[in-house]
Amino acid sequence: MLQFADIQQAAERVAGQVLNTPCVESRTLSEITGAQVFLKMENLQFTGSFKERGACNKLVQLSDEERGRGVIAMSAGNHAQGVAYRAQQLGIPATIVMPGFTPSVKVMRTQGFGARVILHGSSLEEAAVHARELAASEQLTLVHPYDDLAIMAGQGTLAMEMLAAQPELQVLVVPVGGGGLIAGIATAAKALKPSIEVVGVQVQRFPAMVNAIQGTHYEQGSSTIAEGIAVGAPGVHCVEVIRERVDELLLVDEGDIEQAIVLLLEIEKTLAEGAGAASLAALVRHRERFAGKQVGMVLSGGNMDPQLLAQIIGRAMVRSGRLARVVVSARDVPGSLARITALVAEAGANVDEVHHQRAFTLLAAQNVEIEMVLQTRSREHAAEVIERLRAAGLEVRQVQ
Known part of the structure; x- marks a missing residue:
């Protein structure tokens, strides 16, 4: 232990x-x-990430023969970067096997440290199996991301x-x-x-x-x-x-x-x-x-x-109420959108997105649904904006 x-x-x-x-x-x-x-x-x-610590401790203890053959690791990203960077510093060839879902920023950063990156499998376990196979066939030292005392x-x-x-x-x-x-x-x-x-x-x-x-x-x-x-x-x-x-x-x-x-x-x-x-x-x-x-x-x-x-x-902005999606029903006449956005502005909110819906609605043909995403200060502020629109005689509903 x-x-x-x-x-x-x-x-x-x-x-x-x-x-x-x-x-x-x-x-x-x-x-x-x-x-x-x-x-x-x-x-x-x-x-x-912290992964540099374990990678450094592991790699500096390798023998000259192990360093010459190279190392291999499997990782979803941070261990990969830690091993690749430390191997680069020590002049050790590094191969990294990463699951297919690994974020591109981690893949590119790992490649940037000079490592050979192989994307394989849909889980860490599948990547690990492939890494072990490569370690055996290419005589590479496996640097496990966690189940290793040196790490x-x-x-x-x-x-x-x-x-x-x-x-x-x-x-x-x-x-x-x-x-x-x-x-x-x-x-x-x-x-x-x-x-x-x-x-x-x-x-x-x-x-x-x-x-x-x-x-x-x-x-x-x-x-x-x-x-x-x-x-x-x-x-x-x-x-x-x-x-x-x-x-x-x-x-x-x-x-x-x-x-x-x-x-x-x-x-x-x-x-x-x-x-x-x-x-x-x-x-x-x-x-x-x-x-x-x-x-x-x-x-x-x-x-x-x-x-x-x-x-x-x-x-997060949606959960906190700082982004609110509302649907306003109005007469489809010139100036109706300008009136609605003016009311929103007077209430201290901002329009982030707006979309007119004429075809996919049960409203009368001369009416339109205007869907807006509003930037507000809080959930309470969003409620105030909606009340301001309703007070002006508009039919408004909030969409979660």
Whole structure:
């Protein structure tokens, strides 16, 4: 089993190679969650995630013969970038097998570090099978993303930094996929401060570690916004450590993670990918669990496809009422649209989209339905705009 001495040795190897990222308090998130929240901002690593730590610790220990033959890894993105970058720094040829759903930003970034990238399969497990086949046929050293003691030890250096920066922390909240990160963190944290709690967070669509530890049988989904922790089978070595050293595992859903991503953007002006925002999602969803405690939250990564980010921001604006879709029925005469938009402007809202519907409607032929997407300040403001339109004698309904 992984031991604290392994992590101490890893810390010596990665010192000066990876960034000792800030671990800073967020007063606003503390107010929202009822806990005193500290953010460990691993999204600021050069490759955008904590994965550099484990990759660095693993690769520097390879023999000259292993370095010459090259390494291979399978990853949904962050481990890929970590291995590719560290291999490039050490002059080691790297091959990365990535599932077909991997965001293009992660594929291009991995290729940018000089790695050979192979897209294969529709899951991490299918990519893993192909990576093992290539490792055997091409005599490459497989660098597993989580089920490897050297990888786990490298990730554990993160906890040493957190407790050095904020020794009063009472709880660490960590995203969980295969389990390498939380296994390393729990080992280091419990050795340095036995009273500390370590809590893992999984997304409901991929609850493999929860099922393994708690004996539950939650069904697994096919996709998630938190693709970095979309793991179907937890690491064998990781389960052993987590069973002994992790205090609790929590589940969050897709909406929780979307909300957390937007909160981090708006409040902290920092980008966390789906997996990276899982810790905050747990704090918001399970407020009573953490209320009044000093909580260290790991922002594990910030690599997100811009198109997906735009969709998440738009959906968040809809949920908060800052985007509202309304349908106004009016006479189809010149000036009717101008009158409606003037009323919207007087109410302090803005028209984002507008569409006239003449054919697909049950209204009389001389009438028209005007569908508008409005930018408003809040759900209450949207209701005020609708009332202003109705007060002017217009038939209005809001479409959810």
